[in-house]
Amino acid sequence: MSVHAAPPAALGAGSPRHNNKRLAVNVLKLVAARLAGLLGTLFVASIVIFGALYLAPGSPLTFLTHGRSMSPEAIAQLEQQYHLDEPVPLQYLRWLGGVLHGDFGTSILFHESVGSLLGSHGPITLVLVVLSAILVIAFGLAVGVFAGLRPGVASSSIMAAATAVMAVPAFVAAVVLTLVFAVVLGWFPVFGTGNGGLDTVYHLILPAIALSLASVAFVGRLAQAAIRQEMKADHVQTAISRGLPYRFVIRRHVLRNAAMPVLTVAGLTIAGLIAGSVVVEQVFQLNGLGSLLVTSVQQKDFPVVQGICLVYVAAFIVLNTLIDLAYSVLDPRVPASGRKQ
Structure with a gap:
């Protein structure tokens, strides 16, 4: 009469190893989903921030020419220097391309990189x-x-x-x-x-x-x-x-x-x-x-305002991601969405 040994409990579906693996997979899924959400939210936020600043009254040119008597040629040169003579969509694309490369632009007020x-x-x-x-x-x-x-x-x-x-x-x-x-x-x-x-x-x-x-x-x-x-x-x-x-x-x-x-x-x-x-x-x-x-x-320093607002939005989303990760650690039943099913 032969006796077959039962598989080790550590390899079963309810074993600690299996639970740890499932927790790790849930956490990885959560991180990937949150990273995608972070990029999407930052993209939408960048459009809102950039557009809202240009819809607000006033412009950076008002600050640059305040208290100064300037010829039309000098004003045109300032507009060209800060790309204010370009259409707003083109200005946004130029700014977004710089942000993707880690360049938030140059401060109009401080003449320093953002x-x-x-x-x-x-x-x-x-x-x-x-x-x-x-x-x-x-x-x-x-x-x-x-x-x-x-x-x-x-x-x-x-x-x-x-x-x-x-x-x-x-x-x-x-x-x-x-x-x-x-x-x-x-x-x-x-x-x-x-x-x-x-x-x-x-x-x-x-x-x-x-x-x-x-x-x-x-x-x-x-x-x-x-x-x-x-x-x-x-x-x-x-x-x-x-x-x-x-x-x-x-x-x-x-x-x-x-x-x-x-x-x-x-x-x-x-x-x-x-x-x-x-x-x-x-x-x-x-x-x-x-x-x-x-x-x-x-002072209508658009590049600085845009950079700080993006940092604030990113920090808020990162903190929310850390909260969901803490959920998964405290309760392994929490799936990758961060909520119990």
Whole structure:
């Protein structure tokens, strides 16, 4: 009587190796789909940005000739130098071809390549957004977990304060924080970015708090609601009634399941910090992309505005892609589309 050995479990359809392979395939599909979507979105955004600037009142020629008495020949030379004499579709194609080769053009206002301007102003905005994101995740989750797991007067008070903070615009928060912590108490500098390194981080703490304050409150409320909902779930109540350790149930069942919706909203909120940084940079006089964008819009510096807007759009899409990838890691059941089927 012969006995045939069963195939190893590691090679089965439900084996860890098979699950890891399926997860890797889903992630690769997601990355490929998101890259295609990124290119398509950037293409559409480039058309909208380029067209909207030319539809707006005024032109770069107004800035170039402001306060100067110039002959028609000199004006024609300026138009030829900046290709303003060409049809708008041809100008767009010329600009798009340069972008595909890494050339965003030359600033009309600063007479410097847009790429170098983005490189010199971008780090300030990046550090500001990263600091704000850390505050949103750390304090937002801490507030939400505390309020969700410990209902009572303290929890209700925290959520009431969070609701009030959510209604405060970033520029109002920036002015109030500056008045209290910079002018009255003198704990932080009023404006500027410091001398680099830790001094720059110190100068950006107050702007980061102003930028992230409403988002911290929003993520905290969402985390509290998600945890409260998971605590009422049947499988959580069953696990508690069976005598499983409370901390194990909270960590394994409540926090893990509640992390999914919180992750989505927190990621989108952090992406929104990029746009909000424009206002905060103006209030604190930070020499970042936001301040550069405002100056360029006022002076009709089209190449700089187009370059910064494209960077903002690309950053938003990349953050959304990272959120979907995190979904796939936290829950292998999530397919390449980033949503459960």
